[in-house]
Each structure stands twice: as C-alpha cells, then as structure tokens.
Ligand SMILES: Cc1cc2nc3c(=O)[nH]c(=O)nc-3n(C[C@H](O)[C@H](O)[C@H](O)COP(=O)(O)OP(=O)(O)OC[C@H]3O[C@@H](n4cnc5c(N)ncnc54)[C@H](O)[C@@H]3O)c2cc1C
C-alpha cells in the first residue's frame with residue numbers, strides 16, 4: 001500500500017523574488033489542486049510546511065511563500081522539492097454567479113489561483129479582487145496587476161503609502177465598498193485573523209449574505225490528512241474541513257481567530 005505521508009519530488013524550474021521576504025517558485029509539473037487547496041512542501045532533514053497553490057488547475061504548479069522559519073527559508077534554494085497533496089477544500093466558486101475575492105498580505109496566492117481558474121473557464125467577468133498589504137513594497141505579484149486589471153475589477157490598498165504610491169490607502173475591508181458586483185456575490189476572504197474578522201463584519205454590514213461568505217483557516221499542521229489532530233479548531237480539523245470553510249459553520253468558535 002502507498003504511504004500517504006511519503007512526498008514525491010518535483011523539479012523546480014524558476015524562482016522569483018517578489019518582496020524582501022516573499023518569493024514564488026514554479027515547478028516543472030502541472031497543478032492538480034483546486035484554488036484554495038494546499039500541498040505539503042518539504043525540505044529533506046528539516047520538515048514540511050502547508051503551502052497553498054498559487055496557480056490555476058492544470059497550469060504549471062506555482063507557490064508563493066513568505067520566509068518565516070526553518071522550512072520556508074530553505075525551499076527557494078532547492079533544485080528538487082518534496083511534495084504531497086493536494087489537500088483540503090477549495091473555493092466553491094462554481095456554485096456562485098458572482099465572486100469577490102478579498103486578500104490580505106500573504107493571503108493573495110489562493111486568490112491568484114482562483115483568478116486563473118475563473119479566467120480559464122471564461123468567467124473573469126464574474127470576479128472582483130480586493131487586495132491589501134502593509135506597504136507598497138509588500139505587494140506581491142506587482143508585475144501581474146496590469147494584466148489582471150484588463151480582465152477584472154482589481155482594487156489594491158496599502159496600510160502605509162510611500163512617495164511613489166498614488167493608489168488607495170487604508171485597510172482591505174473598506175475596499176468592499178468599491179465592489180461593482182451585486183450583494184448576492186459570494187465573498188471569499190483570506191489573510192491575517194484580524195483582517196478576516198473585519199472583512200466579514202464589513203461584508204455583513206454592506207448586506208452580503210452570511211451563508212455566502214467563506215474564509216480560509218490557518219493552523220499548524222503535521223499530517224495534512226485528518227489523522228494527527230494537530231490542526232483542530234473546535235470540532236474542525238483545518239486540513240479536512242478547511243482551509244476554506246463557510247463562515248456560518250465557524251462563526252461561534254472562539255478559537256477561530258486566535
Ligand atoms: C492551509 C495553509 C496554507 C498556507 N499557505 C501558505 C502560502 O501559500 N504561503 C505562505 O507563505 N505560507 C502559507 N501558510 C503558512 C505556512 O504554512 C507557515 O508559514 C509555515 O508552515 C512555516 O513553516 P517554517 O518551518 O518555515 O516555520 P517555523 O520555523 O516552523 O516557524 C517560524 C515562525 O512561524 C510561526 N508559524 C509557523 N507555522 C505557522 C502557521 N501555520 N500559522 C502561523 N504562524 C506559523 C511559528 O510560530 C514561528 O513563529 C499556509 C498555512 C496553512 C495552514
């Protein structure tokens with residue numbers, strides 16, 4: 001029987017520095033994961049980390065990673081990356097006529113994947129993307145913004161501007177007011193806990209339906225397949241019920257945003 005924990009190895013074809021602490025790696029292989037799902041990436045002798053797919057299904061497999069520790073600091077220097085997955089739930093965009101993706105910080109990769117999936121299905125007119133970072137130099141995928149704005153309403157904000165920045169300044173939730181799609185749109189939210197809470201509150205205030213709001217949960221993981229119990233939030237294992245989950249299923253969970 002195949003060992004579910006054993007990673008296979010993929011060749012890395014490209015590495016791009018996005019910001020001082022974020023980089024993108026591209027594999028010489030196709031993505032079999034849906035937008036919102038994640039893979040476990042590993043560095044031999046060091047460990048594994050769950051990382052979301054950043055590309056659309058069937059395109060080259062891409063990950064965008066913030067260097068925060070032992071695994072994420074080393075992945076970019078590898079020629080071959082250990083990988084298993086895809087795991088977890090994806091964004092349920094096919095169930096909705098309109099979708100607004102809202103990303104804060106390093107939450108943007110799964111929204112990039114969503115954008116590519118919807119574009120590949122010819123549904124880019126049904127998507128809007130709101131994205132915020134701390135400063136202009138923390139924005140990831142800057143080189144893609146020009147192309148994206150040709151297809152979708154892309155709104156970007158930074159918490160703190162610099163001299164060159166002439167775009168929106170302020171927190172991401174406020175960007176929801178710039179959405180053109182209807183209040184029946186599904187709202188997909190991913191980012192730091194406070195950003196997600198405030199975005200959900202804003203969405204509800206503006207009249208978006210709670211049962212159409214989805215968030216992405218984050219917890220430390222080990223097995224990634226619902227066996228070890230490391231990633232629970234209340235009754236949910238993030239690796240199985242999530243990371244993408246309907247907000248109404250977790251809204252009363254006090255652990256959720258800790
Ligand atoms: C479903 C899922 C998808 C993810 N997708 C991405 C992605 O696309 N890009 C990306 O850059 N990161 C992503 N992450 C976060 C990433 O998995 C962690 O940053 C990574 O596991 C850290 O591993 P490390 O060995 O480099 O850090 P470690 O050396 O283990 O830890 C370094 C520091 O980071 C903290 N830390 C470690 N893991 C987490 C975590 N899960 N949440 C909060 N703090 C943590 C530790 O407490 C410590 O302070 C995702 C996490 C989950 C659960």
Ligand code: FES
Nearest residue numbers: 222224228229239
């Ligand atoms: S990581 Fe093991 S149960 Fe989720």
